[in-house]
Amino acid sequence: MNERRYRLIGSTASPYAVKLRAILRYRRIPFDWVIMTKALRKQAGHLRPNLIPVLQYPDGSFRGETTALAYDLEARHPDRSVIPEDKAIAFVCDLLEDLADEWAVKPLFLYRWWDPEDQAYVSRWAAEEWSVSDAEAGSAEEIEHFRIRQISRMPILGATAENKPLLEESYRQILAAFEPHVGMTKYLFGSRPNSICRSLSPMRKPLRKASSDWRSMSGTCLMRCRRSSIRSNASI
Ligand SMILES: N[C@@H](CCC(=O)N[C@@H](CS)C(=O)NCC(=O)O)C(=O)O
Numbered sequence: 001m002n003e004r005r006y007r008l009i010g011s012t013a014s015p016y017a018v019k020l021r022a023i024l025r026y027r028r029i030p031f032d033w034v035i036m037t038k039a040l041r042k043q044a045g046h047l048r049p050n051l052i053p054v055l056q057y058p059d060g061s062f063r064g065e066t067t068a069l070a071y072d073l074e075a076r077h078p079d080r081s082v083i084p085e086d087k088a089i090a091f092v093c094d095l096l097e098d099l100a101d102e103w104a105v106k107p108l109f110l111y112r113w114w115d116p117e118d119q120a121y122v123s124r125w126a127a128e129e130w131s132v133s134d135a136e137a138g139s140a141e142e143i144e145h146f147r148i149r150q151i152s153r154m155p156i157l158g159a160t161a162e163n164k165p166l167l168e169e170s171y172r173q174i175l176a177a178f179e180p181h182v183g184m185t186k187y188l189f190g191s192r193p194n195s196i197c198r199s200l201s202p203m204r205k206p207l208r209k210a211s212s213d214w215r216s217m218s219g220t221c222l223m224r225c226r227r228s229s230i231r232s233n234a235s236i
Contacts, residue, residue, distance in 0.1 A: 006031040009040050009062075010053030013126035015108065016101070017053035020066045026193055027080045029073060038131045052130070067097060082194050089189050096188075099174070107171035110159035113150050123147035 008024060008031050010017025024031045034040065036052055044054045044062040054062050055069050063069060074081055084090045112122045127143040135141035154160065159167065181188050188194060 004030065004058055006058060007034050007056040008032070008053055009034045009036050009044065009056060011036055011126060011129035013122065013129060014052045015105065016051070016066045020053055020055065020069060023070050023073065023082060026082065027073065027077060029077050035129045036131060037137070041131060067101065084189050084194055093189060093194050104171070104174060106158050106163075107167040109150075109154065109157040110164060110167050113154055113159065114164070119147050119151065123150070 006024065006029065008017065008021055010021070010033075012018065021033060036054070040054075041050075044050070044056075044064075047054060047062055047064045049064070051064055053066065054064050056062050063072070070082065074083055084093055111118065113119055123143045123146045127146045128138040130146060131137050131142075132149060133142055133145040135145060178188070
């Protein structure tokens with residue numbers, strides 16, 4: 001490993017990995033993007049909880065939890081901060097980031113794993129990069145293992161038939177609430193990207209790819225989050 005660089009170990013199928021990648025890119029912190037292999041899973045196996053992504057620091061240590069990592073990176077690298085200077089706005093930003101990380105992931109999970117068409121698409125995509133079984137990455141066995149694994153986790157995320165209307169409605173409400181505040185030339189809370197843009201924007205990508213419902217929403221604020229990310233050199 002290059003002594004001076006971070007390594008972000010994740011998967012393009014993980015919104016949290018893509019969130020942290022956008023932060024590192026926008027903040028111009030040198031890093032390498034690495035797919036989570038079985039060997040790397042073992043190396044980072046001591047982390048609790050053991051999730052994706054993992055950031056390997058230049059000193060070789062592994063750490064998890066994207067929000068905690070984003071704050072630690074703020075302490076270590078002062079330039080191009082994604083935390084608003086005004087403390088009240090920074091608090092609201094934190095709250096909305098929490099909404100994206102802890103709630104928006106529920107409709108995401110539902111949209112990914114509800115329809116057989118979406119299940120097939122996402123399991124093919126993620127099984128190349130996630131390595132959750134002993135089967136070869138990307139093999140038919142790994143794809144099926146991943147599909148069954150994720151579907152079995154739907155109740156844990158609350159993505160059940162009972163909750164489906166609620167999750168879909170709350171997702172539409174989140175989009176509607178953000179809609180007036182995001183544009184090609186404006187970010188939430190100011191003139192530059194912040195942590196909520198970084199957190200919410202990756203939710204768009206899996207949803208766009210996975211969900212037929214999402215296809216009709218492609219002109220929404222999350223799409224503009226994506227375009228503004230590209231403009232600010234923080235492409236997700
Ligand atoms: N709060 C964590 C959430 C990370 C997370 O839930 N990652 C998912 C993938 S998107 C994961 O690793 N799930 C467990 C698994 O699939 O084994 C963070 O921000 O890093």
